[in-house]
Amino acid sequence: MATINLSRRNFLRGAGVTAAAVAAAGMLSGCGPQSAGDGSDAPATETSTTTYEPAETMDVDIVVVGGGASGVAATVQAAELGANTLLLEKNSKCGGNGQLTEGMFALNSQMQKDQGTSNDVTFRQIISAEQEFFNYRINALLWKDMVEASGDDIDWMASHGVKFSGVIDNYHGLGKFDCFHWFEDGKGSNYIDPMVASAESLGATVMTETSALDLIIDNGQVKGLYAEKADGSILQVNAKAVILCSGGYAQNEEIMLERGWDLTYSTNNGIEGHDGDGLRMAISAGANDVSRERCFLREAYSYGIDFFATMSQTIHRGGPVLWVNEDAERYTNENCGHFVPQCVGNAVHTQNASYQIMSQEIIDYFVQANDYPELTADLDEAAEACPGENFYKADTIAELAEKQGLDATTLQATVERYNELCDKGEDDDFDKESEFLIPVKTGPFYIMRQDMAFWTSIGGIDSNRKMEVITAKGEPIPGLYSAGTDCCNLYRETYTMSIPASCNANNCYSGRTAAKNAYETCVK
Ligand SMILES: Cc1cc2nc3c(=O)[nH]c(=O)nc-3n(C[C@H](O)[C@H](O)[C@H](O)COP(=O)(O)OP(=O)(O)OC[C@H]3O[C@@H](n4cnc5c(N)ncnc54)[C@H](O)[C@@H]3O)c2cc1C
Structure with missing residues (x-):
């Protein structure tokens, strides 16, 4: 060529x-x-x-x-x-x-x-x-x-x-x-x-x-x-x-x-x-x-992670996950792509950086909704590789924050607030539909930076x-x-x-x- x-x-x-x-x-x-x-x-x-x-x-x-x-x-x-x-x-x-x-x-x-x-x-x-x-x-x-x-x-x-x-x-x-x-x-x-x-x-x-x-x-x-x-x-x-x-x-x-x-x-x-x-x-x-x-036609994804084709698109399109920014604060309805999928990229780009957090409860949700039992194994492999300092696994929220370089106290407070909303079944902060309010209570926890596929x-x-x-x-x-x-x-x-x-x-x-x-x- x-x-x-x-x-x-x-x-x-x-x-x-x-x-x-x-x-x-x-x-x-x-x-x-x-x-x-x-x-x-x-x-x-x-x-x-x-x-x-x-x-x-x-x-x-x-x-x-x-x-x-x-x-x-x-x-x-x-x-x-x-x-x-x-x-x-x-x-x-x-x-x-x-x-x-x-x-x-x-x-x-x-x-x-x-x-x-x-x-x-x-x-x-x-x-x-x-x-x-x-x-x-x-x-x-x-x-x-x-x-x-x-x-x-x-x-x-x-x-x-x-x-x-x-x-x-x-x-x-x-x-x-x-x-x-x-x-x-x-x-x-x-x-x-x-x-x-x-x-x-x-x-x-x-x-x-x-x-x-x-x-x-x-x-x-x-x-x-x-x-x-x-x-x-x-x-x-x-x-x-x-x-x-x-x-x-x-x-x-x-x-x-x-x-x-x-x-x-x-x-x-x-x-x-x-x-x-x-x-x-x-x-x-x-x-x-x-x-x-x-x-652009663009999708959030995780840099260097191979399971992109099967589950990553689903996970990164939001829904039952928790998103936080570089200050460890939640900033949007994570189901913002429900009307137009490309709104995910728009929302992510309103922040300097965006991170997606998953708990065992959220993994269970994805496994069941998508009939994808390999999800935990895929996540573990991705966290092991962490090819762009972008994907970590931890037993506690504090450890998760430390690995990703976020403020642990703020992240803990963000997670507590989010769990409160999940328990209530009402997203008073960003109006996410109650069916997607799945708590972040049980570990292991995963955090993945939301990189962008253009x-x-x-x-x-x-x-x-x-x-x-x-x-x-x-x-x-x-x-x-x-x-x-x-x-x-x-x-x-x-x-x-x-x-x-x-x-x-x-x-x-x-x-x-x-x-x-x-x-x-x-x-x-
Ligand atoms: C993976 C993917 C899937 C998509 N699926 C759909 C879909 O199903 N439905 C839909 O509506 N849209 C879809 N799109 C969006 C869009 O419709 C496509 O990107 C479409 O191919 C755009 O057509 P195009 O002619 O503008 O560009 P292209 O089809 O990409 O053609 C541009 C061509 O120009 C050539 N070129 C560039 N510079 C030069 C040069 N200097 N001299 C000579 N040749 C040159 C390139 O090599 C290329 O072959 C998809 C996009 C992608 C990336």
Whole structure:
């Protein structure tokens, strides 16, 4: 695989030109050239300072960066419209995190019609759930566009060979509506592989092990890009439009740190390659960077502990456990993920550090509720390993506090108060449901720091309803489009699963929309 090292300097170089590039972005929509935006007729600032020596040049209509869930939809759509289309994928295989997805949201799909369930859910229910949750800070029209197209999108995917299992449900009870269309065998490869085959059969060129490096920007207009091939040679792609579908920046430590996310004890459950290339390139062209106001698919977990897959997710989603902060104080309803699971990450991040405490009573609860008798053995093994000074076992609360470096007197008082509430069956402090008030009385006790697994970033490049990349003033950057998690504007600071797999529905919808508008505006 061609590895592109996005150094901090490189990223900051992109960020550093933002002001100039934003100023440079003119008032024009579509693909016409821009002026410098300073009232003069001077050409817009060239944003890339790197000089490339291309070994090869290609001329295409549309180049798509990233062959994951959104990129394959954009490529098939563009090729279907008749555009000469090139898909670049930096990994040796297309798919990105799209390979790991299990299904997709849709309303009024042919599958639902065949099952007689197409009228069970309405857009009205969906949008009221989402707008209420986000305090009306989301653009309902983006949801409307995506939801109204979703049935057709799934039918379109099926017409391109995507395989669904036929099961439509609410995704393990996490969603509020039965709209999750499972891929066959729950495998995203049953989405990606047929779409790549379809793209190629429609005449698109798919190049793997080829990483987009920098946009070619001429007079304010995006006119293609430079890419690096597996052998290190540079490919120049001249294109009428570029669609960024690079899947976000969650694996780029520098970009994450710059946004306040220290990955030292973190993990990432995705496929490699999510280095923020799309965001960096968009910023270099003058795009509005909204990444700090957008969200992640993220889960609390225990750094370095292997039993993650089976029980850790359940345990870390809260419920009958006790959470305390760095001052050994309880700070929230631990069942805060009951409405939207991603609220767990939000709550944990309100503190400098968060620790989860379990007693024998709580372990018994989990064993019974999940039919998981191995839990004690798993916890003991984890405490033995304690790979990040993050997981301890003790016979008393005082010993637990000492091992984790918390104040023993405060922790003792916190536990006593919590047990009082459990005995009463009423959480007077944080209103946790009484069924989850399980006491912390009988040892052994366990404490685990709540580290964070960042699966993927969702959103960052600002875009409009046409999936045109826009400046801070809302002006489209000619020739530049984006789709998928690179530019998802459906959510704000929280990834809601109320509408299960809305993210993937948006990947397909935004990919298709970007391709249609790029074709209409720049190619036709
Ligand atoms: C483990 C996991 C499971 C998920 N499951 C679901 C689910 O079931 N339903 C749902 O709705 N959502 C799910 N999501 C969320 C989301 O839908 C996926 O992350 C989805 O893959 C996002 O699509 P994308 O096209 O934005 O990114 P990706 O599918 O990750 O594709 C991005 C691609 O761009 C490539 N790339 C990056 N930079 C460059 C470059 N410079 N040049 C060329 N190529 C580049 C990457 O290698 C990658 O292949 C899941 C996420 C994860 C991490």
